[in-house]
Amino acid sequence: MTRISSISLRRVLDSRGNATVEADVLTDSGGFGRAAAPSGASTGEYEAIELPAKEAIANAREHAVPRLVDSVYAGDQRAVDNTLRAADGTDNFSEIGANSAVAISMAAAKAGADTLGAPLYQHLGGAFRGDNFPIPLGNVVGGGEHAKDATDIQEFLSAPVGAPSVEEAVFANAAVHARIGDIFDERGIGAGKGDEGAWAPPISDEEAFEIVDEAVSEVADEVGFEIKFGLDMAAAEMYEGGAYQYSDGEKSTDEQIEYVADLVEEYDLAYVEDPLDENDYEAFAELTDQVGDQTLICGDDLFVTNVSRLQDGIDAGAANSILIKPNQIGSLSDTFDAIELAVKHGYKTIISHRSGETEDTTIAHLAVATDADYIKTGTVAGERTAKLNELIRIADDAV
Numbered sequence: 001m002t003r004i005s006s007i008s009l010r011r012v013l014d015s016r017g018n019a020t021v022e023a024d025v026l027t028d029s030g031g032f033g034r035a036a037a038p039s040g041a042s043t044g045e046y047e048a049i050e051l052p053a054k055e056a057i058a059n060a061r062e063h064a065v066p067r068l069v070d071s072v073y074a075g076d077q078r079a080v081d082n083t084l085r086a087a088d089g090t091d092n093f094s095e096i097g098a099n100s101a102v103a104i105s106m107a108a109a110k111a112g113a114d115t116l117g118a119p120l121y122q123h124l125g126g127a128f129r130g131d132n133f134p135i136p137l138g139n140v141v142g143g144g145e146h147a148k149d150a151t152d153i154q155e156f157l158s159a160p161v162g163a164p165s166v167e168e169a170v171f172a173n174a175a176v177h178a179r180i181g182d183i184f185d186e187r188g189i190g191a192g193k194g195d196e197g198a199w200a201p202p203i204s205d206e207e208a209f210e211i212v213d214e215a216v217s218e219v220a221d222e223v224g225f226e227i228k229f230g231l232d233m234a235a236a237e238m239y240e241g242g243a244y245q246y247s248d249g250e251k252s253t254d255e256q257i258e259y260v261a262d263l264v265e266e267y268d269l270a271y272v273e274d275p276l277d278e279n280d281y282e283a284f285a286e287l288t289d290q291v292g293d294q295t296l297i298c299g300d301d302l303f304v305t306n307v308s309r310l311q312d313g314i315d316a317g318a319a320n321s322i323l324i325k326p327n328q329i330g331s332l333s334d335t336f337d338a339i340e341l342a343v344k345h346g347y348k349t350i351i352s353h354r355s356g357e358t359e360d361t362t363i364a365h366l367a368v369a370t371d372a373d374y375i376k377t378g379t380v381a382g383e384r385t386a387k388l389n390e391l392i393r394i395a396d397d398a399v
């Protein structure tokens with residue numbers, strides 16, 4: 001009933017104005033699914049390969065589409081993804097492109113859900129999902145690879161850990177974003193916005209900590225529940241010549257560990273993503289040993305949603321949480337495998353957008369389907385609110 005009858009691939013715009021791959025999957029009985037690949041800027045060294053959109057589309061049309069159409073059932077996600085892997089023939093989707101692969105994989109899941117008449121989160125997660133919601137981590141200030149002449153730290157993330165509902169959490173993050181804009185006005189700081197819609201001010205990390213801390217506690221007082229904040233340090237992007245390069249000087253690995261541990265203490269950080277280089281499991285383990293009982297130490301570029309890198313991290317005690325980005329690995333099945341391994345070992349899971357996004361809402365459903373602890377999908381820009389609003393709709397049984 002969910003047999004794939006056709007697949008169309010096209011170039012569409014992402015939020016940075018770059019071309020990305022959109023896939024439409026149709027089934028014999030009229031089910032339809034459409035999904036688009038996101039794209040990273042601060043990509044991990046070990047991610048699956050994104051090809052230029054035209055090349056990814058041409059290669060997928062030649063190698064993957066003929067194997068899927070009239071043969072594979074969209075409702076059988078493993079079969080779809082195994083076929084994509086077989087059509088590609090490499091470990092990292094460098095032949096058909098992880099962008100074509102993930103778009104087809106997600107579109108097939110949506111076509112399967114549509115044919116079955118179920119919301120995507122229910123098709124992926126089962127009948128008992130849909131009551132628990134992830135805490136949204138909202139990027140409110142940032143720089144790094146996402147904005148020029150702004151903070152060294154890539155993302156300062158509002159974390160409404162005490163919110164009674166996903167809706168209130170989403171609005172709390174928007175209020176923190178707005179309050180930070182007011183503080184910039186009060187201080188005469190002119191701030192543009194980075195790729196994800198976070199403020200991108202020309203200030204030091206130190207001043208950003210002060211401002212985010214103030215905004216978070218003011219909004220927490222207003223809304224009446226706890227809001228903390230966290231960071232994505234994207235430290236692999238800063239690591240050069242054996243040290244972490246900041247605008248005001250460099251830090252050795254030991255100094256970086258001490259700096260992050262002190263920040264966790266001083267600001268009671270809820271979350272720290274990629275505090276160290278993506279090849280340094282040992283330093284990650286040292287930091288996790290020091291502060292892992294107080295905060296989440298999360299691997300993004302470290303794990304790249306890859307079960308074998310995650311297993312290495314589990315063995316080394318390198319973190320206590322994992323960022324999950326389907327396009328880092330190229331298929332939903334591989335994404336689920338990473339989530340299952342993480343959960344089995346007590347890791348928290350954070351489903352994430354990329355800095356280049358589209359209006360696609362698959363990750364909102366993925367987060368609910370897998371009962372993820374957090375979702376990181378921005379705060380205010382349209383391609384970010386697409387996911388946040390979808391979470392609100394899921395909670396309202398309106399999908």
Ligand SMILES: C=C(OP(=O)(O)O)C(=O)O
Pocket residue numbers: 039040041042043044232234300352353354355356
């Ligand atoms: C969302 C992120 O950015 P990018 O998509 O550029 O990797 C991140 O690093 O977590």
Ligand SMILES: [Mg+2]
Pocket residue numbers: 232234273274300301323
């Ligand atoms: Mg990251």
